[in-house]
Amino acid sequence: MNGLKITNVSKTFGKTNVLKDINVEIADGKFLILVGPSGCGKSTLLNIIAGLETATTGRIEIAGEDVISRDPKDRNIAMVFQSYALYPTMTVRGNIAFGLNIRKVPKAEQQQIVDRVAKMLRIEDLLDRKPAQLSGGQRQRVAMGRALARDPAIFLFDEPLSNLDAKLRVDMRTEIKELHQRMKTTVVYVTHDQVEAMTLGDYIAVMKDGIIQQFGTPSEIYNHPNNMFVAGFMGSPSMNFIPCQLTEVGGEVGVYLQGHTTRFFVRLSQTGKDYSRWLGKNLMFGIRPEHITDYAEQVGAQEAIPCKVDILEPTGPDTLLFITLNKVKVVCRVTPETALQHSIDKMPLYFNTAKAVLFDPASGLAI
Amino acid sequence: MVTKWLERIMPRLVLAPTFVIALVFIHGFILLNAWLSFSSSNLMPKYDWAGFIQYERLFANERTAVAATNLFIFATLFILICLFLGLLMAILLDQRIRGEGVIRTIYLYPMALSFIVTGTAWKWILNPGLGFEKLMHDIGFETFQFDWLVNSEMAIYTVVIAGVWQSSGFVMALFLAGLRGIDESIIKAAQIDGASLPTIYRKIIIPGMRPVFFSAFIILAHIAIKSFDLVMALTGGGPGYSSDLPATFMYTFAFTRGQIGIGAASAMMMLMTVMAVIVPYLYSELRSQRHA
Amino acid sequence: MLNSGTIRWNHVLGRAFIYLMLGAFALYYLIPLFVMVVTSLKPLDEIRSGNLLSLPMQPTFEAWGIAWNSACTGVQCNGLQGYFYNSMIMVIPAMLISTLLGAMNGYVLTKWKFPGSNVVFSMLLVGCFIPFQVILLPMAKVLGMVGLAGSLPGLVMVHVIYGLAFTTLFFRNYYITIPDELINAARIDGASFWTTFFKIILPLSTPIIVVSTIWQFTQIWNDFLFGVIYSSGEQQPITVALNNLVNTSTGVKRYNVDMAGAIIAALPTLFVYVVAGKYFVRGLTAGSVKG
Numbered sequence: 001m002n003g004l005k006i007t008n009v010s011k012t013f014g015k016t017n018v019l020k021d022i023n024v025e026i027a028d029g030k031f032l033i034l035v036g037p038s039g040c041g042k043s044t045l046l047n048i049i050a051g052l053e054t055a056t057t058g059r060i061e062i063a064g065e066d067v068i069s070r071d072p073k074d075r076n077i078a079m080v081f082q083s084y085a086l087y088p089t090m091t092v093r094g095n096i097a098f099g100l101n102i103r104k105v106p107k108a109e110q111q112q113i114v115d116r117v118a119k120m121l122r123i124e125d126l127l128d129r130k131p132a133q134l135s136g137g138q139r140q141r142v143a144m145g146r147a148l149a150r151d152p153a154i155f156l157f158d159e160p161l162s163n164l165d166a167k168l169r170v171d172m173r174t175e176i177k178e179l180h181q182r183m184k185t186t187v188v189y190v191t192h193d194q195v196e197a198m199t200l201g202d203y204i205a206v207m208k209d210g211i212i213q214q215f216g217t218p219s220e221i222y223n224h225p226n227n228m229f230v231a232g233f234m235g236s237p238s239m240n241f242i243p244c245q246l247t248e249v250g251g252e253v254g255v256y257l258q259g260h261t262t263r264f265f266v267r268l269s270q271t272g273k274d275y276s277r278w279l280g281k282n283l284m285f286g287i288r289p290e291h292i293t294d295y296a297e298q299v300g301a302q303e304a305i306p307c308k309v310d311i312l313e314p315t316g317p318d319t320l321l322f323i324t325l326n327k328v329k330v331v332c333r334v335t336p337e338t339a340l341q342h343s344i345d346k347m348p349l350y351f352n353t354a355k356a357v358l359f360d361p362a363s364g365l366a367i
Numbered sequence: 368m369v370t371k372w373l374e375r376i377m378p379r380l381v382l383a384p385t386f387v388i389a390l391v392f393i394h395g396f397i398l399l400n401a402w403l404s405f406s407s408s409n410l411m412p413k414y415d416w417a418g419f420i421q422y423e424r425l426f427a428n429e430r431t432a433v434a435a436t437n438l439f440i441f442a443t444l445f446i447l448i449c450l451f452l453g454l455l456m457a458i459l460l461d462q463r464i465r466g467e468g469v470i471r472t473i474y475l476y477p478m479a480l481s482f483i484v485t486g487t488a489w490k491w492i493l494n495p496g497l498g499f500e501k502l503m504h505d506i507g508f509e510t511f512q513f514d515w516l517v518n519s520e521m522a523i524y525t526v527v528i529a530g531v532w533q534s535s536g537f538v539m540a541l542f543l544a545g546l547r548g549i550d551e552s553i554i555k556a557a558q559i560d561g562a563s564l565p566t567i568y569r570k571i572i573i574p575g576m577r578p579v580f581f582s583a584f585i586i587l588a589h590i591a592i593k594s595f596d597l598v599m600a601l602t603g604g605g606p607g608y609s610s611d612l613p614a615t616f617m618y619t620f621a622f623t624r625g626q627i628g629i630g631a632a633s634a635m636m637m638l639m640t641v642m643a644v645i646v647p648y649l650y651s652e653l654r655s656q657r658h659a
Numbered sequence: 660m661l662n663s664g665t666i667r668w669n670h671v672l673g674r675a676f677i678y679l680m681l682g683a684f685a686l687y688y689l690i691p692l693f694v695m696v697v698t699s700l701k702p703l704d705e706i707r708s709g710n711l712l713s714l715p716m717q718p719t720f721e722a723w724g725i726a727w728n729s730a731c732t733g734v735q736c737n738g739l740q741g742y743f744y745n746s747m748i749m750v751i752p753a754m755l756i757s758t759l760l761g762a763m764n765g766y767v768l769t770k771w772k773f774p775g776s777n778v779v780f781s782m783l784l785v786g787c788f789i790p791f792q793v794i795l796l797p798m799a800k801v802l803g804m805v806g807l808a809g810s811l812p813g814l815v816m817v818h819v820i821y822g823l824a825f826t827t828l829f830f831r832n833y834y835i836t837i838p839d840e841l842i843n844a845a846r847i848d849g850a851s852f853w854t855t856f857f858k859i860i861l862p863l864s865t866p867i868i869v870v871s872t873i874w875q876f877t878q879i880w881n882d883f884l885f886g887v888i889y890s891s892g893e894q895q896p897i898t899v900a901l902n903n904l905v906n907t908s909t910g911v912k913r914y915n916v917d918m919a920g921a922i923i924a925a926l927p928t929l930f931v932y933v934v935a936g937k938y939f940v941r942g943l944t945a946g947s948v949k950g
C-alpha cells in the first residue's frame with residue numbers, strides 16, 4: 001500500500017516559487033528523508049503534507065487516501081517540531097494527552113496510552129513537570145511522546161534534533177531509528193544534516209531551491225549523485241571537484257592531474273562508463289576524500305602517487321590531508337599511522353577511480 | 368459542514384467588529400469632522416458645504432494665535448526638559464544604585480495620577496497667596512514673589528512645571544530600559560580601550576539610544592499636543608484665555624460656546640500637527656522594518 | 660599609594676554626588692504628594708497660618724469626610740462618593756471588554772492572518788495616534804442617536820472603542836513572540852480556533868493581560884476629556900467631579916478639601932501602580948525601546 005504519494009505539488013508565497021512540481025512516492029512503513037540547505041522549502045513541503053499550509057497546486061495521498069482538502073486533524077498524522085512546540089502551561093502528561101483529550105478518548109485509555117508512551121521514551125519521572133523544568137533532550141522526548149500517543153498513519157518530523165548538542169543528537173538519532181524499526185509506521189523526516197539523512201533514511205529526497213535534485217536510497221544518492229549539488233551536499237568533507245580535460249593515453253581514457261611537483265595520469269576505465277563522447281572536453285573530476293587514500297586494496301586503485309601535502313588535519317579516527325591538484329585544494333583521507341610514517345613532501349596516495357564521477361561543468365550534471 | 372465553514376471564517380468573524388470600529392469610529396468620524404469643518408455649523412451641526420469659512424474664522428480669532436503660541440512654548444519646554452531630566456535620572460540610576468527599585472517607584476508614581484489630580488495639586492502649591500510664595504517668605508525670603516499662576520504672561524509656564532513633574536519619570540523609565548538594552552560587551556570593549564565613563568556615555572551609549580530618543584520624543588509630542596486636562600485643572604485656560612492650548616480651545620468652541628464649525632476646524636488643525644510629527648516617524652519606522 | 664588613595668577618594672565623592680542627586684530628584688517627586696497629604700489633614704486656619712510644608716498641629720480627617728460626603732460639585736453637595744462609584748462602574752466593564760477584544764484581535768492578527776488582516780490592523784492603529792478632538796463632535800452625535808448621551812454606558816462604549824487600538828497593539832506585539840509552531844501543534848492535535856485560544860494562548864498571556872488591564876484601568880480612570888463631554892449630572896466620573904469641586908466658586912476656598920478630594924481620586928490608580936507597577940513599566944517600555 002501507499003505510505004505517501006506527493007503528486008505535482010508546487011507552492012508560491014506571493015510571487016516567490018518556493019516549491020516547484022514536487023513528486024515523491026514511498027511505500028507504507030518507509031522512512032523518507034527530505035534534506036537540503038536551509039530555505040530550500042523542506043518545512044513548507046512538510047507543512048503541506050500536514051495540511052498546515054495549502055499547496056498552490058498538486059495532490060497529497062496518505063495511506064492511499066487523498067487528503068488535500070482535509071484539515072490537519074483529519075489527516076491521521078502526528079508531527080514533531082524543531083522547537084518542540086510543547087504547550088508551556090501544561091504538564092508533560094497534559095502535553096501528551098492533549099490531542100487524545102480533544103479526540104475524546106476515554107480518560108482510562110488516555111492514562112494507559114500516556115503510561116505506555118512514557119515508558120517507551122523513559123520519561124515516566126517527568127510526567128508532572130512543566131516544559132520549562134525540562135532539559136533540551138527531555139523536551140525533545142516529550143515532543144516525540146506527544147506524537148507517539150496517537151497511532152497515526154504517518155509521522156512528520158521537522159528537524160527534531162537540530163536544537164540538541166552533538167552527543168545527544170547521535171543518541172536520539174539511534175533511538176528514532178529503533179522506534180521506527182519497532183513501530184513500522186511511515187515517517188517523513190526533514191533535516192539539513194546529511195549524516196542524519198544517510199543514517200536514518202530508507203529513501204532520501206535531496207532538495208534545493210524548491211526542486212527535488214535527486215530521489216533514491218542513501219547509497220544511490222551517495223555513490224551515484226545526479227549532479228554536482230547532490231555530490232557536494234552529501235558527505236563530509238565534501239567531494240572534491242577538480243577541473244580537468246578528458247584525454248586518451250594508450251587506449252585508456254583518463255585525466256591528467258598536476259600537483260605542486262608531479263603530473264600524473266588517472267585512468268577512468270574502472271567506472272565502466274563510456275566517455276568517448278567527452279574526449280578533449282573540459283570536465284569536473286569528482287572524487288570523495290576517502291577515495292584518495294593510503295588504502296591500496298581498494299577496487300580500482302592504481303599505483304601510489306607521491307604528493308606534497310599542504311596541510312595535515314588529524315580528526316582522530318583518520319587524518320585529512322590537503323593537497324593541490326590542477327590549482328584547486330583537494331582533501332584526502334588516510335589513517336593517522338600512514339600520515340605519521342611518510343614525509344609530507346612525498347605522501348603516497350592511491351586514487352580509487354572506480355568511485356569517481358565526472359560532471360559537465362556547464363550543466364552540473366553527472367556524465 | 369457548517370461547523371467546518373464556521374471554523375474557516377472564524378478569524379474574519381472575530382476581526383469584523385474591530386474593522387467596523389476602525390472604519391466608522393476612527394476613519395469615518397475623522398471624515399465627518401472634516402465635513403463639519405467645511406460646513407456652516409454653529410450652535411447645531413449642519414452637514415452642508417460652506418468652503419473655508421470656519422478656517423477663516425479660526426485664523427481670524429485672536430485666541431487662535433494665543434493657543435498656537437502656547438502650544439509651541441509648552442511643547443518645546445516640556446519635551447526638552449523631560450528628555451533632559453529623564454536621561455539624567457536614567458544615567459544616574461544606571462550606576463548600580465542600592466535601592467534602585469524604590470527610587471524608580473518614586474520617580475514613576477506621578478504617571479499613575481490623573482492630570483486633573485496633578486493640576487489640582489500644583490494649583491495649590493503654586494497658589495500666590497498661601498503656596499510656594501508663602502513658603503519662601505517663611506524661610507526668610509521676605510520679598511520673594513511668585514504669581515505665575517495668575518499672571519497672563521507666565522501662566523503657560525506653570526503648565527510646563529506640572530507637566531514635567533508628571534511625565535519626566537516615564538521618560539526616565541524609557542531611557543533606563545534603553546540603557547539596559549545596550550550590549551554589555553561593547554561597553555567592556557571600550558573600557559579595555561581605556562575610555563573613561565563619561566566618554567563611553569557620550570560616544571557610545573547615548574548615540575546607541577537614538578531609537579529611544581525618537582520614541583520618547585514622539586510620545587511626549589503626542590502628550591503635549593493632546594494636553595487638555597492639565598490646563599483645565601491648573602489654570603482653566605486663564606487668566607482670561609492666556610494659557611489656552613489647542614485642545615482647550617477646541618473644547619471651548621465646540622462644546623461651551625456653540626461654535627461647532629470652528630471647533631471642528633481647530634480639531635483638524637490638531638490632527639495635521641500630529642500627522643506632521645508622526646508620519647515621518649512611522650515612515651522611517653516602516654522603512655527600517657522592511658530593511659531588517 | 661598616594662595615587663590609588665586619591666582615586667578611591669574621588670570614587671567615594673563621585674558616589675556621594677550621585678546619591679545626592681538621586682535624593683534630590685526623589686524629593687522633587689515626593690514633595691507635592693507630601694504637600695497634598697499634609698494639607699488634607701490640616702484645618703483651614705492652620706493652612707492660612709502655616710506654609711506648604713508645615714506639619715499639621717491638630718491632624719484631622721474632617722476635610723476627607725467633607726470631600727467624600729458633602730462637598731459641592733456644582734449644584735449638588737453630596738461629595739465625591741457617588742462619582743467614585745460611577746468611575747468604578749465605568750472602568751471595570753470598559754477595561755475587561757477592551758482587554759478581551761484586544762486579546763482576540765492580537766490572536767487573529769498574529770496566528771490567523773488572512774489577506775487584509777494587516778490592513779485592519781493599520782486602520783485601527785491610527786486610533787493610537789489621532790488627537791481625540793477630531794472624533795469628539797461625531798461621537799457626541801452618535802451617542803445622542805443611540806440614546807447613550809450623558810450616561811455611563813455611553814462612556815463605557817467610548818472607552819472600549821478608543822482603548823481597543825492600544826489593547827490590540829499590546830496583545831499583537833506579545834503574541835508575535837509566541838512561536839507559530841505552537842499553533843501548528845495544536846492544529847495537528849485537533850484543537851479548534853477557540854480551543855487553541857482558551858486552552859493554549861490565554862493561559863500564556865498573564866503578563867500582557869496584566870499590562871493591558873492596568874493600562875486601561877489607569878487611562879479610563881484618569882480620563883477627563885470624554886468624561887467632561889459625554890457625561891452629565893449624576894453620571895459623571897470622578898475626575899470631572901473633582902474638577903468641579905475644586906472650581907466651585909461659592910464660599911471660601913477649602914484647600915484641605917480639595918487635596919483630600921484629589922487624593923481620593925488618585926488612590927485607586929496609585930494602589931494599582933504600587934501593587935503591579937513593575938509589570939506595567941516592563942510592558943510599556945518593551946515595545947518603544949525596540950523601535
Ligand SMILES: Nc1ncnc2c1ncn2[C@@H]1O[C@H](COP(=O)(O)OP(=O)(O)O)[C@@H](O)[C@H]1O
Nearest residue numbers: 013014018036037038039040041042043044045
Ligand atoms: N509564510 C511565508 N511567506 C513567505 N515566504 C515564506 C513563508 N514561509 C516560508 N517562506 C519562504 O519559503 C522558503 C522555504 O522555506 P522553508 O520551507 O521554511 O525552508 P526550510 O525548511 O528548507 O529551511 C524560504 O525562502 C522562506 O523564506
Ligand SMILES: [Mg+2]
Nearest residue numbers: 042043044159
Ligand atoms: Mg525548516
